[in-house]
Amino acid sequence: MATPAAVAHGGAGPGPDRKANVEAGVQRAAEILQAGGSAVEAAVEACVIFEDDPVFNAGTGGVLRNDGSVSLDASLQTSDGRLGFVIGIRDTPNPIRVAADLLDEEINGLAGDGGRVWADARGHPKAAVVGRPPKEESGDTVGVIARDSTGSIACATSTGGTSFRPAGRVGDVPLPGSGFWVEGNLAVAATGVGEAITRSLLSYRVYERIRSTGGSLDAAMRWGIDELIDDGVSVGLISMGAEGEGRGHSNTDMPWATWRG
Ligand code: GLY
Secondary structure, X not given: OXXXXXXXXXXXXXXXXXXXXXXXXXHHHHHHHHOOOOHHHHHHHHHHHHHOOOOOOOXXXXXXOOOOOOOEEEEEEEOOOOEEEEEEEOOOOOHXXXXXXXXXXXXXXXXXXXXXXXXXXXXXXXXXXXXXXXXXXXXXXXXXXXXXXXXXXXXXXXXXXXXXXXXXXXXXXXXXXXXXXXXXXXXXXXXXXHHHHHHOOHHHHHHHHHHHHOOOHHHHHHHHHHHHOOOOOOEEEEEEOOOOOEEEEEOOOOOEEEEXX
């Protein structure tokens, strides 16, 4: 039996104190895992707590695009090789639930209006997301990695996108290897300026660094940010290792919390 565990972050970048809010999500994941729930359930439900909390740039608190719209990205990947993501979905307060609903489908991802049409067909709640104005100083993205007692891992990420971006812009969160990567008994998730994360395929490369060196999570995340990200670009990472240990590292403020049963 594997040790159940969870690690989560509340976005890279200065902003209001979000530590207690992140801990609330990790606590939810812990309750689910302790009750015998799956890694997918724990990661999704913790992510929903973050999407429903307007302090975070995800779901309800997603930042406005340059045209005043709110469009949301979310992704879910599992260690048994399943993947779901939505890109630029509107009127959907909990895009992570739509991503989760894609896990067992023939398709992996949906973008824009097509995502919402599919969500309607599946009965996902549709409601205007008011969002909040963009700010230089605000956290971006939420992420949760959970591991259940079978050793299965799930990684959920969700965002309104980096501030001051046009409608239609795609960041790292829905892109495998960029905003997240789960494989075997390891997982990595990123937060921060999505363009830099995507150009460097940051999550996959940090995963590969952990796997190939067998070194510490902290060392691999530090390597990823120091070597692959330009100075002055805000980026953060969380990761989970083979023993269920969860860690976070950032070159800016990034609230993160972890739990291990
Ligand atoms: N990291 C979130 C985004 O750039 O969209």
